[in-house]
Amino acid sequence: xxxxxxxxxxxxxxxxxxxxxxxxxxxxxxxxxxxxxxxxxxxxxxxxxxxxxxxxxxxxxxxxxxxxxxxxxxxxxxxxxxxxxxxxxxxxxxxxxxxxxxxxxxxxxxxxxxxxxxxxxxxxxxxxxxxxxxxxxxxxxxxxxxxxxxxxxxxxxxxxxxxxxxxxxxxxxxxxxxxxxxxxxxxxxxxxxxxxxxxxxxxxxxxxxxxxxxxxxxxxxxxxxxxxxxxxxxxxxxxxxxxxxxxxxxxxxxxxxxxxxxxxxxxxxxxxxxxxxxxxxxxxxxxxxxxxxxxxxxxxxxxxxxxxxxxxxxxxxxxxxxxxxxxxxxxxxxxxxxxxxxxxxxxxxxxxxxxxxxxxxxxxxxxxxxxxxxxxxxxxxxxxxxxxxxxxxxxxxxxxxx
Amino acid sequence: xxxxxxxxxxxxxxxxxxxxxxxxxxxxxxxxxxxxxxxxxxxxxxxxxxxxxxxxxxxxxxxxxxxxxxxxxxxxxxxxxxxxxxxxxxxxxxxxxxxxxxxxxxxxxxxxxxxxxxxxxxxxxxxxxxxxxxxxxxxxxxxxxxxxxxxxxxxxxxxxxxxxxxxxxxxxxxxxxxxxxxxxxxxxxxxxxxxxxxxxxxxxxxxxxxxxxxxxxxxxxxxxxxxxxxxxxxxxxxxxxxxxxxxxxxxxxxxxxxxxxxxxxxxxxxxxxxxxxxxxxxxxxxxxxxxxxxxxxxxxxxxxxxxxxxxxxxxxxxxxxxxxxxxxxxxxxxxxxxxxxxxxxxxxxxxxxxxxxxxxxxxxxxxxxxxxxxxxxxxxxxxxxxxxxxxxxxxxxxxxxx
Numbered sequence: 001x002x003x004x005x006x007x008x009x010x011x012x013x014x015x016x017x018x019x020x021x022x023x024x025x026x027x028x029x030x031x032x033x034x035x036x037x038x039x040x041x042x043x044x045x046x047x048x049x050x051x052x053x054x055x056x057x058x059x060x061x062x063x064x065x066x067x068x069x070x071x072x073x074x075x076x077x078x079x080x081x082x083x084x085x086x087x088x089x090x091x092x093x094x095x096x097x098x099x100x101x102x103x104x105x106x107x108x109x110x111x112x113x114x115x116x117x118x119x120x121x122x123x124x125x126x127x128x129x130x131x132x133x134x135x136x137x138x139x140x141x142x143x144x145x146x147x148x149x150x151x152x153x154x155x156x157x158x159x160x161x162x163x164x165x166x167x168x169x170x171x172x173x174x175x176x177x178x179x180x181x182x183x184x185x186x187x188x189x190x191x192x193x194x195x196x197x198x199x200x201x202x203x204x205x206x207x208x209x210x211x212x213x214x215x216x217x218x219x220x221x222x223x224x225x226x227x228x229x230x231x232x233x234x235x236x237x238x239x240x241x242x243x244x245x246x247x248x249x250x251x252x253x254x255x256x257x258x259x260x261x262x263x264x265x266x267x268x269x270x271x272x273x274x275x276x277x278x279x280x281x282x283x284x285x286x287x288x289x290x291x292x293x294x295x296x297x298x299x300x301x302x303x304x305x306x307x308x309x310x311x312x313x314x315x316x317x318x319x320x321x322x323x324x325x326x327x328x329x330x331x332x333x334x335x336x337x338x339x340x341x342x343x344x345x346x347x348x349x350x351x352x353x354x355x356x357x358x359x360x361x362x363x364x365x366x367x368x369x370x371x372x373x374x375x376x377x378x379x380x381x382x383x384x385x386x387x388x389x390x391x392x393x394x395x396x397x398x399x400x401x402x
Numbered sequence: 403x404x405x406x407x408x409x410x411x412x413x414x415x416x417x418x419x420x421x422x423x424x425x426x427x428x429x430x431x432x433x434x435x436x437x438x439x440x441x442x443x444x445x446x447x448x449x450x451x452x453x454x455x456x457x458x459x460x461x462x463x464x465x466x467x468x469x470x471x472x473x474x475x476x477x478x479x480x481x482x483x484x485x486x487x488x489x490x491x492x493x494x495x496x497x498x499x500x501x502x503x504x505x506x507x508x509x510x511x512x513x514x515x516x517x518x519x520x521x522x523x524x525x526x527x528x529x530x531x532x533x534x535x536x537x538x539x540x541x542x543x544x545x546x547x548x549x550x551x552x553x554x555x556x557x558x559x560x561x562x563x564x565x566x567x568x569x570x571x572x573x574x575x576x577x578x579x580x581x582x583x584x585x586x587x588x589x590x591x592x593x594x595x596x597x598x599x600x601x602x603x604x605x606x607x608x609x610x611x612x613x614x615x616x617x618x619x620x621x622x623x624x625x626x627x628x629x630x631x632x633x634x635x636x637x638x639x640x641x642x643x644x645x646x647x648x649x650x651x652x653x654x655x656x657x658x659x660x661x662x663x664x665x666x667x668x669x670x671x672x673x674x675x676x677x678x679x680x681x682x683x684x685x686x687x688x689x690x691x692x693x694x695x696x697x698x699x700x701x702x703x704x705x706x707x708x709x710x711x712x713x714x715x716x717x718x719x720x721x722x723x724x725x726x727x728x729x730x731x732x733x734x735x736x737x738x739x740x741x742x743x744x745x746x747x748x749x750x751x752x753x754x755x756x757x758x759x760x761x762x763x764x765x766x767x768x769x770x771x772x773x774x775x776x777x778x779x780x781x782x783x784x785x786x787x788x789x790x791x792x793x794x795x796x797x798x799x800x801x802x803x804x
Binding site: 032033036037048050051052053057086087088089090105106107108146147148152154155160161162163164165166167168169170171172173174175176191192193194195196197198199201202203204205206207208209210211212213214215216217219220227233255287303304305306309312334370371372374375377401402 | 434435438439450452453454455459488489490491492507508509510548549550554556557562563564565566567568569570571572573574575576577578593594595596597598599600601603604605606607608609610611612613614615616617618619621622629635657689705706707708711714736772773774776777779803804
């Protein structure tokens with residue numbers, strides 16, 4: 001066995017990871033209809049005005065504003081309705097003095113008209129329309145180019161496409177967008193004891209948990225999980241697994257990163273590439289390594305499911321989001337008073353799961369192998385390396401799991 | 403034209419929607435590996451203990467705790483190492499007094515051993531192992547069933563599957579889960595002026611935006627968007643569209659819900675089903691309707707893109723989440739001081755987009771047809787019907803777009 005002679009602080013680990021991980025440069029052209037959550041790799045500039053014509057922004061009558069001056073319910077102005085303009089119509093004939101055209105919201109303004117009177121402010125009898133309320137020029141009219149003018153940069157390289165940004169692209173008539181590729185992430189569980197869910201367990205065997213938790217976390221942070229066949233604890237099997245994975249953008253190994261004799265994965269990674277750290281001053285999750293094989297960064301994560309997943313949250317998710325050009329998830333954090341005192345370990349950055357109850361963050365942590373308590377938690381808090389305990393009532397920042 | 407004679411308050415509309423929308427009862431059995439974000443439709447109960455055997459929680463030596471009493475660096479206890487236990491091994495031969503077995507994290511505890519001494523607290527020379535630190539019984543041992551005991555309910559009907567919950571299912575050896583079906587949501591833009599992005603615009607025509615924004619919002623709130631071919635403003639076309647859609651779980655129509663003569667969609671919906679409200683005291687978004695055709699609820703949303711999308715955020719998303727058994731998105735809200743005074747309209751519930759800047763919610767609203775300003779906003783605030791203005795510095799609740 002090879003004991004950990006040194007562990008590095010989490011902040012130092014984060015700095016090493018950050019200087020190693022690069023955002024993906026590859027791009028793909030995809031249909032706009034499938035682009036939710038993707039990150040634009042080009043600015044999008046308008047080639048024409050939106051809307052492409054002045055239009056009514058209310059249902060009513062297109063008028064000359066001057067013809068409505070002084071109109072009230074008691075003293076209406078009378079106009080002659082010479083026809084209708086529907087949405088989708090080519091611009092209709094214009095109106096003259098004393099005339100109006102019935103117009104639908106979104107329909108192009110006819111020549112000669114400069115305002116729309118809402119239908120609610122009118123009464124009609126045949127061609128005779130009574131106007132109960134004066135309008136000023138441009139009232140209830142959407143100007144040509146009011147939303148977007150030709151030449152304007154509407155969306156920028158690096159914007160994550162949400163519903164309204166997808167709408168802005170559609171407004172320009174764009175049906176395909178160029179986005180950054182999603183990082184492909186190898187996920188490999190190692191260990192002779194690991195059995196696929198759905199099969200029977202032999203003596204000394206346990207089910208593979210990490211492949212599932214890591215795949216889910218990768219999907220949830222902008223990556224494509226590429227789960228590999230579980231590798232046995234042999235040099236040959238591990239080398240084969242690494243060779244299969246080295247064209248992916250990131251490799252996540254779990255198990256075999258501790259100090260046991262069969263923890264061969266780090267030997268193999270070291271032989272094929274470079275280990276940048278091994279052994280982290282964090283609890284749970286000390287047996288964690290990071291490095292690269294060729295240009296592909298790897299994380300060697302602990303085999304214990306919650307240690308593996310907690311380090312995936314605090315280290316892998318931010319790295320992957322950087323790779324995927326995604327912003328950090330500020331909106332998944334909230335500050336709440338701690339519901340109960342927690343005791344930490346000086347010299348170790350600590351990860352504690354919490355449940356949200358009655359506006360408090362209640363500790364929910366049981367043990368580092370315990371996936372159930374984690375599955376019943378709502379999120380986690382981190383206790384820095386130099387803090388020995390946090391009292392009940394102290395505001396803590398909770399990162400939510402969903 | 404048929405003016406709005408009455409608009410109903412947003413809270414009343416929400417109550418009508420809530421009493422009409424029912425959570426989906428249909429379920430599907432899907433692979434665990436694809437279950438991220440899905441909602442369990444069954445409790446999951448453990449059939450066996452997890453872990454299924456007592457195991458080492460550290461790399462080191464399996465010992466009898468009593469054999470280490472009083473051990474220190476200065477005064478170590480010597481033990482005879484009779485072999486090794488790896489993870490995945492069947493339980494090895496037991497140990498007797500004065501003996502130990504080298505053991506890897508996760509490997510089954512041998513008979514006769516009740517504790518593990520960390521490798522860092524030992525020195526080995528051949529079979530002779532020196533122990534530098536005493537352990538107590540069960541120290542560094544994960545008990546059988548410590549995480550989950552047979553018969554325990556590990557996950558519950560209604561739980562949304564996040565990475566740790568997927569891990570808890572995997573821990574039980576489960577490779578398929580029964581989840582609620584995703585609601586299928588018809589999305590139909592109506593109007594003669596609407597053109598598919600990617601095609602040229604004719605006079606009076608604009609691109610279809612709502613199909614894209616609504617599809618994205620549906621995907622983002624647990625539904626499957628089913629975009630339909632744009633319907634023209636004819637009775638026949640609209641009837642055909644409704645007939646095609648009535649086996650979906652929810653129908654979203656945009657356009658044609660105002661008071662213009664060609665706004666036929668509501669006539670057709672009324673003929674085929676029942677309109678529960680039409681005309682909402684909200685700005686933007688007054689021309690909004692809700693009802694049902696057979697058992698399928700529908701929303702008739704405004705054609706104007708931001709009016710359509712803002713009502714989709716405040717009314718459709720919560721309805722869809724209820725249908726999909728998803729919790730409301732508390733984690734997408736944050737309370738921030740308003741950066742600039744906003745003026746609202748008494749008698750109208752108002753939707754304002756905001757940008758987050760320097761810890762403030764800055765108003766970003768331009769006009770109801772303006773998808774660009776919405777695409778540059780980070781979220782929105784709602785101003786209740788009885789509030790005329792909100793001063794700078796007032797804390798407001800921002801719902802984030804992503």
